[in-house]
Amino acid sequence: MPLPAAKPPDGATLFKQQCAVCHTLSLSEPMRQGPPLVKVMGRPAGKAEGFKYSEALSKADFAWDDGRLDAWLTNPQAVIPGVVMAHRQAKAETRAAIIAYLKEQN
Known part of the structure; x- marks a missing residue:
């Protein structure tokens, strides 16, 4: 008898596993290595109050949207050369679930 197909993790679980470190x-939690992602959708990149961004990211001239977040999670250095974030997510379905979860948090 075959095992049932595994249910893919939801955006909240994926965020906790891959982003929450x-x-x-x-905003009530202490800053971590990366900026808080509260209301990140539509927020100007590199502009979260109270966070010290890399020089490259602080000069960004765009707001976060689905496409920018997808490109960022795929390869941050391709979006803005010189940024510090090293994490990359190759799976489109995982990126989409994380982005959908961030949108729910807005």
Whole structure:
């Protein structure tokens, strides 16, 4: 008898597994290595108050949207050369679930 197909993790689980080490979703929590991602959708890149960004990211001239976040999670250095974030997510379905979860948090 074959095992049932595994249900893919949801965005909240994926965020906790892959993002929460460096990012919070609460302004009341202490800053971590990365900026808080509270209301990241539509926010100007490199502009979260109270976070010290890399020089490259602080000069970004765009706001976060689905496409930018997808490209960023795929390869941050391709979006903005010289940024510090090293994490990459190759799986499109995982990126989409994380982005959908971040949108829910806005």
